[in-house]
Amino acid sequence: MDEMCVKCDPSPSPSPVLLIFNKSLAGELNLNPLLNDLEEFTEIFSGRKMLQGSQPIAQAYSGHQFGHFNPFLGDGRALLLGEIFNKNGRLMDIQLKGSGLTPFSRRGDGKSALGPVLREYLISESMHVLGIPTSRSLTAIKTGESVHREEELPGGIMTRIASSHIRVGSFEYAYKSENKLLIKNLADYAISRHFPDAGKVENPYLAFFAAVCNQQALLVANWMSVGFIHGVMNTDNMTISGETIDYGPCAFMDIYNPSTVFSSIDKNGRYSYENQPKILTWNLTRLAETLIHLVHDDQNEAIKLLTEVLQLIKPVYTNYWLSLMRSKIGLSKEEQDDIQLISQLLNLMEINNVDFTLCFRSLSKALVGDRKSIKNLFKNDIAFDNWMALWKERLSHESISDEKIASSMDLVNPLYIPRNHKVEEALEAAVFHSNMKPFNKLHGILKNPYQEVEGLHEYEKPDENSKEKYKTYCGT
Numbered sequence: 001m002d003e004m005c006v007k008c009d010p011s012p013s014p015s016p017v018l019l020i021f022n023k024s025l026a027g028e029l030n031l032n033p034l035l036n037d038l039e040e041f042t043e044i045f046s047g048r049k050m051l052q053g054s055q056p057i058a059q060a061y062s063g064h065q066f067g068h069f070n071p072f073l074g075d076g077r078a079l080l081l082g083e084i085f086n087k088n089g090r091l092m093d094i095q096l097k098g099s100g101l102t103p104f105s106r107r108g109d110g111k112s113a114l115g116p117v118l119r120e121y122l123i124s125e126s127m128h129v130l131g132i133p134t135s136r137s138l139t140a141i142k143t144g145e146s147v148h149r150e151e152e153l154p155g156g157i158m159t160r161i162a163s164s165h166i167r168v169g170s171f172e173y174a175y176k177s178e179n180k181l182l183i184k185n186l187a188d189y190a191i192s193r194h195f196p197d198a199g200k201v202e203n204p205y206l207a208f209f210a211a212v213c214n215q216q217a218l219l220v221a222n223w224m225s226v227g228f229i230h231g232v233m234n235t236d237n238m239t240i241s242g243e244t245i246d247y248g249p250c251a252f253m254d255i256y257n258p259s260t261v262f263s264s265i266d267k268n269g270r271y272s273y274e275n276q277p278k279i280l281t282w283n284l285t286r287l288a289e290t291l292i293h294l295v296h297d298d299q300n301e302a303i304k305l306l307t308e309v310l311q312l313i314k315p316v317y318t319n320y321w322l323s324l325m326r327s328k329i330g331l332s333k334e335e336q337d338d339i340q341l342i343s344q345l346l347n348l349m350e351i352n353n354v355d356f357t358l359c360f361r362s363l364s365k366a367l368v369g370d371r372k373s374i375k376n377l378f379k380n381d382i383a384f385d386n387w388m389a390l391w392k393e394r395l396s397h398e399s400i401s402d403e404k405i406a407s408s409m410d411l412v413n414p415l416y417i418p419r420n421h422k423v424e425e426a427l428e429a430a431v432f433h434s435n436m437k438p439f440n441k442l443h444g445i446l447k448n449p450y451q452e453v454e455g456l457h458e459y460e461k462p463d464e465n466s467k468e469k470y471k472t473y474c475g476t
Contacts, residue, residue, distance in 0.1 A: 001185055003182055004061075004173065005057040005059050005060060006060070006104075007056070008102050010079050010096055010100055011099060013046035013144055014143065015143075017144065018141055019118070019140045019142055019430070020118075020139070021138065022137060023035065027087075028086050029087075029092065031084075042141065045139045045141060046157055047096060047157065051082060051094075056081050056096075057079065058075040058078070058104055059074060059165060059170070060073075060075075061073055061167050061170045061173045062176055062235075063167070064236075064283070073104065073236050075104055077097065077099065077100070077111060078096060078097045080165060081095065090163065092161050092162065093164055094138075094159065095165060097157065097158045098112025098157040099157055109148075111143075111145075112156050113155065115427045115431045116248070117140050118439060122423060122443055123423070124136060124244070125137055125446070125447075127228070129446065129448075129449060130414060132223070132226070132228070133215075133219050133243045133244060135160050137158060137159070138160070139159040142154060143155035143156060162241070163241045164240070165239070166193075166194075166240045167240065168235040168240070168283055169236030169237075169238075171186060171290040174290065175289070183290060183294065184294060191208050194211075194240060198211050203296075206305055206306070209288060210309045210312075212242070213312070213313050213316070214242075214316060215242025216280055216283075217313055219242045220277055222324065223276060224276065224277070224324075226357075226414065227252050227253035227256070227356040228253075229250060229251055229271070230271065230276065231249035231250045231251065231266065232246065232249055233276065235287075248263075249265070249266070252357070252418055252420065254355055254470075256350055256354055256356045257350060258272070258346075258350065259273070264471045264473050277321075284313060288306040318339075322342070325342045327408070328412055329341070330364070330367070330395055330406070330408060330409045331395070337394075341391065348378065355377065357413075357415070358461070360409065361410070361413050363409065364405075364413065365406070367405060368402060368403055412450075415451075416446055416449045416456070417446075418446060419463070420463065421470075425438055
């Protein structure tokens with residue numbers, strides 16, 4: 001669809017240095033032959049040499065940014081190099097991020113600082129290991145040039161892999177063009193690529209919309225289950241495939257507080273932790289608006305059908321979230337009062353300023369006799385003791401030993417997450433001191449987030465010395 005992209009070549013990096021590459025992902029993409037020549041590999045993924053048969057493009061899309069519509073966004077610092085089939089026969093996009101000016105760069109330089117590149121590499125790969133749908137990171141390269149933000153910073157470029165880069169904002173762009181054939185072609189392509197079963201039913205566009213709603217509901221439920229805050233859920237950052245993408249001001253929550261916001265530009269908390277499920281529905285409503293004429297010739301009937309699907313998002317999301325949270329506290333059976341039990345725990349966590357990740361790991365320890373950790377977290381709160389009694393009573397319905405329940409909990413509750421202060425330490429060393437050792441160590445730890453390793457205690461905990469509220473920045 002030429003109307004939705006512009007051909008554009010990357011700006012070659014002057015003196016690229018390959019800092020890290022994802023060998024296992026390269027294998028999944030059948031790119032192993034390239035690894036035989038790391039110099040050529042670096043040339044390709046730093047924009048200095050083209051992959052055979054590649055015609056890079058910058059994609060056009062619109063987007064609602066913090067609730068305000070911007071009709072003309074697009075890839076301002078990214079280029080799609082092409083598509084490739086992985087070993088499972090699934091088509092994947094290969095994209096360079098930070099590769100220079102495009103027709104959509106507006107007043108920007110199209111480049112990326114090295115810090116955001118390494119940050120996305122680290123956190124996206126951590127999300128993948130946690131089983132959360134996400135784009136992947138293939139390479140992180142230091143370009144050898146400086147970029148100017150609030151200060152002069154080393155430049156970086158990354159290679160991002162995704163099942164596609166079609167966004168809610170892509171449909172908004174097609175819709176605002178008032179070209180009905182363009183919207184239909186985009187929808188048909190998205191159906192064939194991501195939801196082929198939707199194309200086999202009587203109303204494929206309504207089925208497509210329902211499938212997108214389902215995937216995004218599952219995605220946000222996964223975020224909530226690990227305390228992940230995306231930070232910028234604009235419609236141009238939400239993929240049709242239901243993958244996490246665009247790791248700008250994202251972070252993992254330490255102390256449980258539903259109103260937590262990390263992004264320096266989210267002044268009103270629009271994308272706070274507790275608001276993510278609400279924004280899910282808001283964004284999908286914007287998608288629904290672009291599909292009205294495809295769903296039914298009668299506008300009122302189309303709106304009725306789409307609204308019926310929209311009204312299912314909250315219960316579908318809740319079912320996914322409840323299933324994930326049940327497993328986090330060791331429940332495999334379903335009982336009506338489980339949601340109250342979980343909500344009570346979250347409320348007590350908020351009252352006692354309890355770390356989200358450590359709470360669930362400490363619960364499994366308490367189940368097998370070590371109650372010290374959990375008691376310390378809740379400061380010997382009598383209300384929490386009462387909750388523990390209710391929890392133990394509920395676990396008795398499972399007809400499984402406490403040891404097996406504790407083991408099952410440790411398989412879904414990570415001990416090691418990208419702790420904000422550890423991420424910053426790793427980036428500080430890599431960006432300003434050319435020292436990749438802290439980054440590589442943290443990256444290695446995050447590859448096995450569920451298995452406790454002796455000597456890594458400092459990677460389990462939040463930063464207890466910091467008195468300042470942690471802030472993140474989008475990196476543009």
